[in-house]
Amino acid sequence: MAKVIVITSGKGGVGKTTTAAAFAAGLALRGHRTVVIDFDVGLRNLDLIMGCERRVVFDFINVINGDANLNQALIKDKRNDNLYIFPTSQTRDKDALKRDGVERVLAELTQQFDYIICDSPAGIEHGAITALYFADSAIIVTNPEVSSVRDSDRIIGILSSRSRRAERNEPPVDIHLLLTRYDPARVAKGEMLTVEDVKEILSIPLLGVIPESESVLRASNTGTPVTFDPESAAGRAYLDAVARFLGEQREMRFVKPERRSFIRVLFGRA
Amino acid sequence: MRLWNLFSPNRHSAAIAKERLKIVLAHERAGRGAPDFLPRLQKELIDVVGRYVEIRDDMIRVNLGKQGETSLLEINIEIDPAKPRPPAPRPAMAANPG
Ligand SMILES: Nc1ncnc2c1ncn2[C@@H]1O[C@H](COP(=O)(O)OP(=O)(O)OP(=O)(O)O)[C@@H](O)[C@H]1O
Numbered sequence: 001m002a003k004v005i006v007i008t009s010g011k012g013g014v015g016k017t018t019t020a021a022a023f024a025a026g027l028a029l030r031g032h033r034t035v036v037i038d039f040d041v042g043l044r045n046l047d048l049i050m051g052c053e054r055r056v057v058f059d060f061i062n063v064i065n066g067d068a069n070l071n072q073a074l075i076k077d078k079r080n081d082n083l084y085i086f087p088t089s090q091t092r093d094k095d096a097l098k099r100d101g102v103e104r105v106l107a108e109l110t111q112q113f114d115y116i117i118c119d120s121p122a123g124i125e126h127g128a129i130t131a132l133y134f135a136d137s138a139i140i141v142t143n144p145e146v147s148s149v150r151d152s153d154r155i156i157g158i159l160s161s162r163s164r165r166a167e168r169n170e171p172p173v174d175i176h177l178l179l180t181r182y183d184p185a186r187v188a189k190g191e192m193l194t195v196e197d198v199k200e201i202l203s204i205p206l207l208g209v210i211p212e213s214e215s216v217l218r219a220s221n222t223g224t225p226v227t228f229d230p231e232s233a234a235g236r237a238y239l240d241a242v243a244r245f246l247g248e249q250r251e252m253r254f255v256k257p258e259r260r261s262f263i264r265v266l267f268g269r270a
Numbered sequence: 271m272r273l274w275n276l277f278s279p280n281r282h283s284a285a286i287a288k289e290r291l292k293i294v295l296a297h298e299r300a301g302r303g304a305p306d307f308l309p310r311l312q313k314e315l316i317d318v319v320g321r322y323v324e325i326r327d328d329m330i331r332v333n334l335g336k337q338g339e340t341s342l343l344e345i346n347i348e349i350d351p352a353k354p355r356p357p358a359p360r361p362a363m364a365a366n367p368g
């Protein structure tokens with residue numbers, strides 16, 4: 001039985017797709033058969049971030065509508081045999097994502113995979129609700145910024161009232177906080193909410209902290225999940241988060257300013 | 271004084287962010303899961319009570335709470351006994367519908 005993980009946030013542009021790609025690639029690197037699905041119907045982007053945009057023939061909506069079968073639509077990653085990408089369609093018909101169709105496709109994917117990662121669209125409309133409805137676990141992607149934290153809280157509320165697990169009175173969706181675009185230097189200056197602040201406000205367990213990092217843009221430019229870049233601090237932080245998700249203990253890295261500014265922090269802030 | 275503290279330029283802005291988030295989320299969480307009819311109920315209560323005493327919107331609070339297993343609908347109405355209203359004839363009501 002595959003585990004369904006939704007990557008969600010409420011607010012747009014906080015790093016969901018970056019996270020979905022990085023996390024899926026990270027799980028695949030750990031030997032788990034993983035598929036990452038784009039639920040952002042109309043604004044397909046996961047294919048670009050995963051670097052498979054030119055290989056898309058059929059998509060999620062084609063499979064839901066029965067116009068293609070699963071194996072025609074799934075794209076096998078060229079860098080890792082455990083990793084598959086399931087792109088979405090660019091249709092403007094938002095209702096194309098029918099719940100019973102999604103359920104059928106997920107049931108079929110469950111037979112073939114260990115993890116199913118769902119990259120949710122922003123907002124709290126149909127697409128976002130459909131993406132989280134079937135989740136066993138949720139990763140709440142949050143930036144240390146007021147509107148992102150507030151929207152995360154809203155999505156956490158929706159997960160605990162409108163997911164399938166909630167509707168069926170099953171054990172609740174297992175919810176994790178992933179704080180991304182964290183800038184330790186600005187946190188040290190009191191300009192940005194700290195990890196502890198966000199943890200305290202949202203009161204859900206922390207899966208990881210991903211630093212603001214130039215390597216993320218480089219990775220998206222080249223269509224590489226950032227976890228495939230061993231040089232990247234963000235990539236290593238994502239791999240730590242994957243390890244914690246799999247039950248390992250890892251110390252939080254990249255939460256303090258780099259050494260260069262350590263002296264400054266010690267002797268009063270400049 | 272407190273407000274001054276809260277928004278003093280010397281205070282780190284992240285601390286202000288945290289304070290504001292805590293307040294707004296406490297409010298939003300309390301309202302979450304409340305049935306949609308609460309605002310309408312509140313409005314109708316104002317109309318009814320307003321027939322007998324003068325009342326402003328902020329003098330009435332409708333809350334859905336929990337006590338153990340039972341849900342409690344809590345209605346708090348503040349009135350100013352010094353301002354009773356003469357029993358209004360029906361037509362006056364029609365002039366001020368919901
Ligand atoms: N850790 C990071 N460091 C620097 N830039 C980042 C980081 N994470 C994400 N970004 C950048 O933020 C932007 C938004 O990222 P992304 O597309 O993953 O967000 P999203 O939540 O999927 O957006 P949408 O809501 O539109 O789907 C991108 O330009 C991405 O490169």
Ligand SMILES: [Mg+2]
Pocket residue numbers: 016017018040045120121
């Ligand atoms: Mg996205």
